[in-house]
Amino acid sequence: MPLEVYKRKGKWWVRGTIEYGGTAISGYYRKSTRASEEAGAWEWCREEEKRVLNRHLNGETAGEEELGPKAPDLTFADAVLKYTAKPKEATYLIPILTEIGAIQIKNLKPSLVRKLGEKIYPMASTATWTRQIITPVRAVVNNLYDDSDGTVYRIRGYTKAEKVAQDKKRGSTGRKKYPPADWDWLLQFREHAPPKIATLALMMFATAGRISQTISMHPHKHVDAAEGKVCIPAAKGTEDRWIAVPPELMEELLALTPEYPRGWPRVPENLRLFGYAGRSGPLKLWRKACADAGIRFIPFHTAGRHAFGQEMNVREGVDANAAAHHGGWEDINLMRKAYTHVEEAEDKINRALRRGQRKAERRTKLKLKKEG
Known part of the structure; x- marks a missing residue:
């Protein structure tokens, strides 16, 4: 589930x-951004994404911040009692309490928390350590500070080198990575998908819209048939963006029957273009379409936003500024790093070598391979 912000007690949380x-390359976030405005919260998200992505790609780490002298004289167990944990979080906290429950918050060093991963879950991935140890500990302590002086408790994640070492130890590279969709995949998918699901796939592929943005579209507020444009709702600090779409897509959007998500009050503002309340709504039909078409399963984000980035930047060579503007990326470097992927590298390199060789042979009148 990509980062999203919500308001709680006058502040914006993530x-x-x-x-x-x-x-996922981070643990699950559930914390205050300390922003009083939504824009500030999304700015926090962008900065955090840059930091985590940089660490993931380059193995760079930021310094760990120790708790200051104003840290309360409470133990971690005391802090847990003041924290309202979700059921799954509670199960994560039980083994953590066994290890560090008696330690005072002011003495809870980030390095100590990071070492709990190998101790509690010796054969798990660093992603699991982050999700089941670092994230809940950080949430518990920051919840304590949220009612005090605004101190923030930070624990850096695991480096790329640490991930590789742990993966080697446990004999696994972690969660499966999916290559971005292409036109071939999309056309085969659409051939076997129900009309609404087929349109959903084309919509995300052509606009770089996230699944959360796409299913939140209102049929009257976000579609302008006269101009041939759609509005991709604001997300992650970006504003609503109106963009032109292919006429085939507009025709399909206009053919949809807008619906109220199941269980929602039937009031005009709740009408949705695709009729889903959340990202899990279309998943079953999405999976079935992949199976029926006999093609690999590709999740929403990889079939949409990643596919758009790959199609524009790698396959079609579109100007990066134009691709970023249309796709809603404020940071072009983030688009290039996170949303473009190596594709047919060996063939491309060998073709480039051959082109360079032939040009040089024509210029010098010499041959790489001597005849006779």
């Missing part, structure tokens, strides 16, 4: 994970 190539 929840979700940071993803790369359709795979």
Whole structure:
């Protein structure tokens, strides 16, 4: 679930994970951004995504911040009692309490928390350590500080080198990574998908819209048939963006029957273009379409936003500024790093070598391979 912000007690909080190539590269966030405005919260998300992505790609780490002298004289167990944990979080906290429950918060060093991963879950991935140890500990302590002086408790994640070492130890590379969709995949998928699901796939592929943005579209507020444009709702600090779409897509959007998501009040503002309440709504039919078409399963984000980035930047060579503007990326470097992927590298390199060789042979009148 990509990062999203929500309001709580007058402040904007964040929840979700940071993803790369359709795979989470961070633990689950559930914390305050300390922003009083939504824009500030999304700015926090962008900065956090940059930091985590940089660490994931380059193995770079930021310094760990120790708790200051104003840390309360409470133990971690005391802090847990003041924290309202979700059921799954509670199960994560039980073994953590056994190890560090008696330690005072002011003495809880980030390095100590990071070492709990190998101790409690010796054969798990670093992603699991982050999700089941670092994230809940950080949430418990920051919840304590949220009612005090605004101190923030930070624990850096695991480096790329640490991930590789742990994966080697346990004999696994972690969650499966999916290559971005292409036109071939999309056309085969659409051939076997129900009309609404087929349109959903084309919509995300052509606009770089996230699944959360796409299913939140209102049939009257976000579609302008006269101009041939759609509005991709704001997300992650970006504003609503109106963009032109292919006429085939507009025709399909206009043919949809807008619906109220199941269980929602039947009031005009709740009408949705695709009729889903959340990202899990279309998943079953999405999987079935892949199976019926006999093609590999590709999740929403990789079939949409990643596929758009790959199609524009790698396959079609579109100007990066144009691709970023249309796809809603404020940071072009982030688009290039996170949303473009190596594709047919050996063939491309060998073709390039051959082109360079032939040009040089024509210029010098010499041959790489001597005849006779």
